[in-house]
Amino acid sequence: MKRIKFTKMVASGNDFVVVDSGIGRDLTRAARAMCDRKFGIGSDGLLVLEKSKAADIRMRIFNADGSEAEMCGNGARCTALYISRTPHAARRTLKIETKAGIIEAMVCGDNVKIKLTAPKDLKQDILIRAGLRNIKVNFIDTGVPHAVIFAEGLDKINLKEIAPLVRFNKKFAPKGTNVDIIEVLNNDSFKIRTYERGVEDETLACGTGSVASALIFALKTGSVGKINVHTKSGEVLKVYFDRKINKFSNVWLEGRARIVYKGEYYV
Numbered sequence: 067m068k069r070i071k072f073t074k075m076v077a078s079g080n081d082f083v084v085v086d087s088g089i090g091r092d093l094t095r096a097a098r099a100m101c102d103r104k105f106g107i108g109s110d111g112l113l114v115l116e117k118s119k120a121a122d123i124r125m126r127i128f129n130a131d132g133s134e135a136e137m138c139g140n141g142a143r144c145t146a147l148y149i150s151r152t153p154h155a156a157r158r159t160l161k162i163e164t165k166a167g168i169i170e171a172m173v174c175g176d177n178v179k180i181k182l183t184a185p186k187d188l189k190q191d192i193l194i195r196a197g198l199r200n201i202k203v204n205f206i207d208t209g210v211p212h213a214v215i216f217a218e219g220l221d222k223i224n225l226k227e228i229a230p231l232v233r234f235n236k237k238f239a240p241k242g243t244n245v246d247i248i249e250v251l252n253n254d255s256f257k258i259r260t261y262e263r264g265v266e267d268e269t270l271a272c273g274t275g276s277v278a279s280a281l282i283f284a285l286k287t288g289s290v291g292k293i294n295v296h297t298k299s300g301e302v303l304k305v306y307f308d309r310k311i312n313k314f315s316n317v318w319l320e321g322r323a324r325i326v327y328k329g330e331y332y333v
Contacts, residue, residue: 146162
């Protein structure tokens with residue numbers, strides 16, 4: 067029987083199992099087993115940390131269904147906090163290699179701020195047929211693809227019914243998309259609910275989804291500088307950016323992260 071040391075972490079309600087490299091070759095199977103909330107440790111995703119030639123650490127993110135994602139905003143924040151708490155490697159600023167590119171991070175206590183790669187593939191006001199209704203969707207890739215929908219009465223929306231119709235829509239094939247539904251609160255704040263691809267369910271928060279929604283929100287409302295994102299977990303994430311017309315740069319995500327516990331997983 068093999069023992070795998072792991073760290074359970076959470077960022078804004080998005081929870082992860084974090085392991086160093088060396089858990090075996092079949093990471094898809096490992097993710098499915100370790101993320102299982104009944105028979106495993108339980109989490110939204112598995113973060114596998116490896117050595118990097120381009121940055122301080124390489125982060126691979128596997129969703130609960132075993133699929134590998136290009137990036138994860140809250141996962142990157144957990145990774146940054148994890149490295150900052152590692153003996154002999156503690157640092158407040160670092161770079162994280164992901165499949166989407168290099169992510170910069172700054173850690174101050176349990177507050178972690180990350181700079182994402184430049185957003186791309188912006189598309190506004192796409193009409194999607196979802197069941198018996200047409201939905202107006204905005205799309206942007208913030209490391210992973212996100213469809214952003216504006217709505218009222220956010221808390222009453224049946225996300226599990228609506229989101230898969232968008233997530234698997236042919237307009238987003240072959241990769242599909244994450245789905246974020248937001249409700250405007252004021253000129254610099256909104257509430258958000260996210261259905262995550264790979265988890266295939268709603269999560270309490272999504273870092274790249276918060277950023278994607280904040281950028282679309284800025285385009286539609288004219289907001290600049292900083293956006294407050296009220297997640298389902300109750301935490302308010304902050305998104306900062308520079309904008310020139312429809313181009314965004316210097317995009318940062320800020321919020322808390324923490325280590326929940328450490329343990330051993332037996333396979």
